[in-house]
Amino acid sequence: MDRLQQDYSVATAQIWSNLPAGAVPDRPGVYLGEFDQKQRGIIKAxxxxxxxxxxxxxxxxxxxxxNAxxxxGTVSTDYKAGYASYNTKIAFLGTPDRTGTWELYYGGHHLAFANTYRDGALVGATPSFRGVEPFPRFEMNGRENMPLTQERAAFTALLRSLSDDQREAARLEGRYRDIxxxxxxxxxxxxxxEGLNVSELSADQQDLLMAAVATYVDDIDAADAARYMEKYRGQLADTVLGFSGTTEVNTEDDYVRIHGPSLWIEFSLQSNKSTGEIGNHPHSVWRDRQxxxxxxxE
Incomplete structure (x- = not known):
């Protein structure tokens, strides 16, 4: 129980990573594989x-x-890495209650979920990291999986909509190998x-940008997601779009970001690392500077 529920501190909350369990053994919490089936059902709920x-x-x-x-785990020979869904960890940082501050921490390879609550209300849903390999599709655990394809599709639609002048203004200098x-x-x-001010976009293009933002914000519950979407839409005049690489977002080192007064979103493609298969996979993060x-x- 002492590993599942720990004292709240930002220092503990900051122990998240895109790396697999074997590379980051000090993530707080308990591995999913340590729970029995009934307990995992409670965690799912x-x-x-x-x-x-x-x-x-x-x-x-x-x-x-x-599932990725x-x-x-079925194709890698790096057994020390610990590639398995059961090596995802869950923790309660602080005491879940209607008073005080606590965080619901859920993290593992290519995954960081960090909802912070104060006095019963969500006050932070970030940092929120997502990545996946293989990409874009794979079969596992009885289903087709295609996470983060909707993020890529939303960014592609947005970048395709840009005029030549808009595209030139949005293009970032240099190469981005990761977020x-x-x-x-x-x-x-x-x-x-750095990039193209969103105020230079048409109303339809701004809707495309907000559709891309929604693929991140909609990862949290609907009521809180609506609140964040309203906040970010209200900041569009001071928000900037930038990208590097191709507008199709399908090539190694393709990179897109949205930079607002509080909003920060990045999507990056890099070569596959874990599967040994030819291709690229995404790293992506949603942050809120406030x-x-x-x-x-602290």
């Missing part, structure tokens, strides 16, 4: 309550990313925005 219900979003996305680890604001990089978001870790600093 908790996570479903805290997440979105749409296909390929919310809980369904978490499940598919876990089971797939990797900037990943694990251990809480201070990596630049103060200076609400990361619930706005807490």
């Amino acid at each position: 908790i996570m479903m309550e805290a997440t979105g219900t749409a296909p390929d979003e919310g809980f369904d996305e978490l499940l598919q990313i876990n 680890d089971d797939y990797i 900037l604001a990943g694990p251990g990089e809480d201070d990596a978001i630049p103060d200076t925005q 609400d990361d870790y619930g706005g807490n600093t």
